[in-house]
Amino acid sequence: MFIPLDDLAARIPDGALVALPPDNSLTPSALARALARRGVRGLRLVGVPVSGYATDLLIGAGCVAELDTSAVTLGEAGGAPRFLAALAAGEIVLRDATCPAMHTRLQAAEKGVPFIPMRGVLGSDLLAHRPDWTVIDNPFSPTRDPILLLPALAPDIGIFHAAMADDEGNLWVGRRRELATLAHASKRVLVTAERRVAGNLLADEKLAPGVISGTYVEAVALAPRGAWPIGLLDEYPTDAEHLLAYARAARTREGFAAYLAEHVAPAIAAAAE
Amino acid sequence: MTPTPEERLAVALVRLILDPAAPPARHIAVGAASPIPAAACWLVKLSGHPVRLSLLHREEANPFSEGTCELFDLTAQGRIDLFFLGGGQIDGTANINLLGTGDWPAAGTPFGGVRFPGSFGSAFMYMMTPRTILFREEHSPRVLVPRVDWISAPGVSPPEVFRRGTAQALLTGRCVFRFDSARARFALDSVHPGETLASIRAATGFDFDAPDTVPETPAPTEDELGLLRGPVAAEMRATYPGFCARVWGAA
Numbered sequence: 001m002f003i004p005l006d007d008l009a010a011r012i013p014d015g016a017l018v019a020l021p022p023d024n025s026l027t028p029s030a031l032a033r034a035l036a037r038r039g040v041r042g043l044r045l046v047g048v049p050v051s052g053y054a055t056d057l058l059i060g061a062g063c064v065a066e067l068d069t070s071a072v073t074l075g076e077a078g079g080a081p082r083f084l085a086a087l088a089a090g091e092i093v094l095r096d097a098t099c100p101a102m103h104t105r106l107q108a109a110e111k112g113v114p115f116i117p118m119r120g121v122l123g124s125d126l127l128a129h130r131p132d133w134t135v136i137d138n139p140f141s142p143t144r145d146p147i148l149l150l151p152a153l154a155p156d157i158g159i160f161h162a163a164m165a166d167d168e169g170n171l172w173v174g175r176r177r178e179l180a181t182l183a184h185a186s187k188r189v190l191v192t193a194e195r196r197v198a199g200n201l202l203a204d205e206k207l208a209p210g211v212i213s214g215t216y217v218e219a220v221a222l223a224p225r226g227a228w229p230i231g232l233l234d235e236y237p238t239d240a241e242h243l244l245a246y247a248r249a250a251r252t253r254e255g256f257a258a259y260l261a262e263h264v265a266p267a268i269a270a271a272a273e
Numbered sequence: 274m275t276p277t278p279e280e281r282l283a284v285a286l287v288r289l290i291l292d293p294a295a296p297p298a299r300h301i302a303v304g305a306a307s308p309i310p311a312a313a314c315w316l317v318k319l320s321g322h323p324v325r326l327s328l329l330h331r332e333e334a335n336p337f338s339e340g341t342c343e344l345f346d347l348t349a350q351g352r353i354d355l356f357f358l359g360g361g362q363i364d365g366t367a368n369i370n371l372l373g374t375g376d377w378p379a380a381g382t383p384f385g386g387v388r389f390p391g392s393f394g395s396a397f398m399y400m401m402t403p404r405t406i407l408f409r410e411e412h413s414p415r416v417l418v419p420r421v422d423w424i425s426a427p428g429v430s431p432p433e434v435f436r437r438g439t440a441q442a443l444l445t446g447r448c449v450f451r452f453d454s455a456r457a458r459f460a461l462d463s464v465h466p467g468e469t470l471a472s473i474r475a476a477t478g479f480d481f482d483a484p485d486t487v488p489e490t491p492a493p494t495e496d497e498l499g500l501l502r503g504p505v506a507a508e509m510r511a512t513y514p515g516f517c518a519r520v521w522g523a524a
Binding site for chain 1: 383
């Protein structure tokens with residue numbers, strides 16, 4: 001169950017459909033850096049429901065072919081520079097979505113149904129650019145009632161950074177229940193954890209409601225401060241200064257390469273010197 | 274006390290939130306990166322109006338226990354009465370664009386437009402919430418356009434399309450527009466100090482209605498300024514430290 005971080009990254013193959021949370025919800029930053037280090041290619045990323053630092057880093061490192069998301073942003077640090085550069089150069093396929101569609105599609109996969117209806121969106125240009133979404137007439141309505149149908153979304157791999165993991169692979173994510181949906185919907189779950197705890201998290205009535213069962217989890221890598229520079233719940237805050245420095249550096253290809261050398265692949269950089 | 278521009282905007286939002294002609298606002302949700310709407314909502318609540326506030330960005334005592342999907346589930350059921358949206362572009366029929374400008378991006382083809390962050394939940398929230406207040410400080414022909422390049426969420430829908438509401442109003446750094454959904458058209462409601470009908474026309478890319486005499490947006494009262502600078506600022510400092518320091522100084 002517990003394996004080293006780089007071994008975890010090695011289990012994510014080129015071209016995989018990988019879903020991950022954004023910068024407010026147990027971001028797998030350390031795993032994203034490990035993936036960049038190992039040079040994975042052609043990932044199809046899904047933002048649950050939007051995308052931030054980890055996605056921008058992977059795009060900059062050339063790991064990403066496609067992105068399905070409702071927004072890409074570094075929050076207070078501004079736009080996501082490597083995403084914007086890749087989009088301007090036509091280097092990635094972008095599928096624009098809207099937040100509830102992401103949750104709803106994962107919920108359909110969680111329930112094992114092939115599609116699911118959702119209100120709203122009709123009249124949005126999103127729809128015109130989503131050939132995988134369709135509109136039907138509500139079969140239960142006596143009057144005309146067009147409604148959006150979304151296909152279920154079962155990612156090949158769900159990744160995030162749990163606050164705790166126990167010997168059984170049970171993960172504690174607190175109130176971030178969208179990650180439970182992500183775990184239930186994904187074919188495989190490969191996560192990092194801030195710390196390993198002895199015993200069984202599900203044995204504690206107070207902790208159990210915030211637990212994702214180890215049933216869904218393939219492997220865990222311990223990664224202390226594994227969300228950094230993003231914050232982790234009430235444990236540590238976002239490193240706003242670092243994110244601003246990243247946003248500045250990543251404006252250029254050279255600046256991003258320097259960032260990678262310093263923060264992502266120091267071993268490789270040192271070997272090259 | 275002289276109000277700051279941010280305080281004027283927050284109080285203009287309070288007037289819109291409490292508008293007796295609009296559907297009731299018992300439960301208001303405020304999205305990320307919206308300090309002025311958040312300040313307005315706190316002012317409403319701390320003035321003694323019974324309202325439930327769900328501030329998405331709040332770290333401590335975040336209102337949701339079922340993950341980020343809970344806001345959308347609440348809204349889908351009609352349990353959120355009022356939400357705030359903005360846009361990189363907003364047009365005269367209240368369409369909003371959070372996607373970008375130029376041609377739609379296509380892999381293999383360089384993209385020459387401007388990309389905004391993305392639609393977030395707007396394509397859903399705008400249609401499922403009974404009331405939306407559109408808020409964008411920048412009021413220029415670049416933002417308020419005749420027609421948005423891309424529609425993240427439409428201002429109006431055909432009658433057969435289920436939606437609970439649309440824009441009640443659009444507040445900018447220069448004025449308040451009311452939105453008439455039956456006519457799909459904005460009307461100038463009031464101008465902020467220093468603005469005139471002519472200056473608003475010059476800064477607005479879309480056509481709109483206007484009364485013969487345009488009133489000035491009411492200024493904050495001393496009581497409102499006292500609340501904003503005291504208890505409202507205290508509630509907001511943890512979530513919006515940069516904003517609070519800029520507008521109200523160090524705690």
